[in-house]
Amino acid sequence: MEDIILSTGESPKEKLQKHLQLTSLDEAMAEANRKLAEGNGSIDADMEAKLLACEIDMKAKYPDNIFLFSVDGAPVITMADIHTIGAKQKGGKTSLVAILMAAILCGEWNRVKCLMKDMCMLYIDTEMKKVDTQELGVKAATMAEVEATSISDRLHLVNFRPLTPKEMEDGIRYFINKYKPQLVVIDGIVDLCTNFNDVEASQNLVLNFLMKTAEEKQCAIINILHTNKTDGYTELRGHLGAYFEQKGATVIKCEKDDDTNIVTVKFPTHRYAPVPEFHFTFDEDGVPVCADELHQQIEQHKAQSKQDQKEAERKAVFEERKQIVLDILNVNGGKMERKALVEAVMQRIGKKESTVKNILKEMKEGSTPSISEVDSVITALVF
Numbered sequence: 001m002e003d004i005i006l007s008t009g010e011s012p013k014e015k016l017q018k019h020l021q022l023t024s025l026d027e028a029m030a031e032a033n034r035k036l037a038e039g040n041g042s043i044d045a046d047m048e049a050k051l052l053a054c055e056i057d058m059k060a061k062y063p064d065n066i067f068l069f070s071v072d073g074a075p076v077i078t079m080a081d082i083h084t085i086g087a088k089q090k091g092g093k094t095s096l097v098a099i100l101m102a103a104i105l106c107g108e109w110n111r112v113k114c115l116m117k118d119m120c121m122l123y124i125d126t127e128m129k130k131v132d133t134q135e136l137g138v139k140a141a142t143m144a145e146v147e148a149t150s151i152s153d154r155l156h157l158v159n160f161r162p163l164t165p166k167e168m169e170d171g172i173r174y175f176i177n178k179y180k181p182q183l184v185v186i187d188g189i190v191d192l193c194t195n196f197n198d199v200e201a202s203q204n205l206v207l208n209f210l211m212k213t214a215e216e217k218q219c220a221i222i223n224i225l226h227t228n229k230t231d232g233y234t235e236l237r238g239h240l241g242a243y244f245e246q247k248g249a250t251v252i253k254c255e256k257d258d259d260t261n262i263v264t265v266k267f268p269t270h271r272y273a274p275v276p277e278f279h280f281t282f283d284e285d286g287v288p289v290c291a292d293e294l295h296q297q298i299e300q301h302k303a304q305s306k307q308d309q310k311e312a313e314r315k316a317v318f319e320e321r322k323q324i325v326l327d328i329l330n331v332n333g334g335k336m337e338r339k340a341l342v343e344a345v346m347q348r349i350g351k352k353e354s355t356v357k358n359i360l361k362e363m364k365e366g367s368t369p370s371i372s373e374v375d376s377v378i379t380a381l382v383f
Helices: 012-019 025-039 045-052 093-106 130-144 165-179 199-217 238-247 292-331 338-349 353-367 369-374 377-382
Strands: 067-071 074-078 082-087 112-114 121-125 155-159 183-187 220-226 250-257 262-270 278-282 288-290
Touching: 074 220, 074 250, 082 093, 082 199, 082 238, 093 112, 093 121, 093 130, 093 155, 093 183, 093 220, 093 250, 093 262, 093 278, 093 288, 121 130, 121 165, 130 155, 155 165, 165 183, 165 199, 199 220, 199 238, 220 238, 262 292, 278 292, 292 338, 292 353, 338 353
Parallel strands: 082 220, 082 250, 121 155, 121 183, 183 220
Antiparallel strands: 067 074, 067 112, 250 262, 262 278, 278 288
C-alpha cells in the first residue's frame, strides 16, 4: 500500500521522521549507539574490555612477586618492575653492577645473593667505550672466580654509545627479544631521554617505554642515573629522577667516602621489606672487594675519636671555669659568702644561677681537688 499523502504533502513516515528530528535510519542507529556509549563512559568495546581487565578479582590467584637478589636474606629487585641506582659521578654505580654480575655468575658475592638459577642479564652501556664495557665483564668474572670468556651465556654486554635515543630504544627491544633476560641494566639511562628536565619527555620514557617494557617482557629493568651535584644532596637528577623515585619499586643509592674510598650501598626506597646496607671498596686493580668489616672498624674509630674530642672539650671548659672560680676566690682573700661567689661566677661566665651552682657542685665532688686546697671554707659556705 502506498503511503497516504497528507495535506501538507508529507507521508506519516516522513512526518514521524521530522518529529524525531531524524533524517534516516542510519542516523537513528548512530544516535542510539552514542547514547549507549555514554552509559559506559563514552568508550568503545575494545577500551571497555581493556579497563575491565584492570579490575582486581579478589577470588583470583595472581602470580607472586619474583625477586632476583637478596641482601642478608632480605629480597630485592622484582621482575616486571623498574628500579634505579643513583650516585654522584664516580660514586660506585657501575661497580655495584659488577657485584650483581658476580652474584649471578657464582650464586653469591659476600652478602649479595642471586635468587634465580641460570639467570640471564642484559647490560646496556650508553656512555663508555667498548673496551671499558668489556672490562666490566672481566671484573665481574674476576670477582666470581670464573673465566671471562665463559660468561657470555649468562651476561650479555652491549655498547650503545654511537646510537641515537630512538635507536637505543629499538636496540633494547631487539636484545630483550633475542636473549629474554630476567634482568636488564641500562647504564646511562639519561641518554635515552631527549631532556631529563622535561616533564613530558621524562614521563614518556618512564611510563610509555621502561615500565611498559618491564611489564610486557616480564623482566626487571635497573636504570643508572646520577644524583644532584650539590654536596649532601642525594636526590636523583631532574624530572626523570623524580619519576624514578615515584614509579620505581627500588631506589638504590651509592655513597662514596673519598677519605676511605669505601662505597656504602643503601636502599632508601623499597616497596617491600627493608633491605640492609652493605659496603665495598676496591683493590689495587680497581676490582670491588667487600668492606663491611673495614667500614665497621672505621666507624668505631670515628665514634671513639668523636667521644674523645667531646671529652677533651668538656675538660677544657671545666678547667677554664675552675680557674675562674679560683681567681675569684683569690681576689677575695680565699673566702666568700655563697651568694657572692655564685653571683661573681655568673657575671664572669654569663650563665644562670642554677648552672653555676651545678658547676661548683661538680668541682666540690672531687673533679678538681685544687679547689679544696685553695680554701676549705668553700665546702661550708658555697654548698
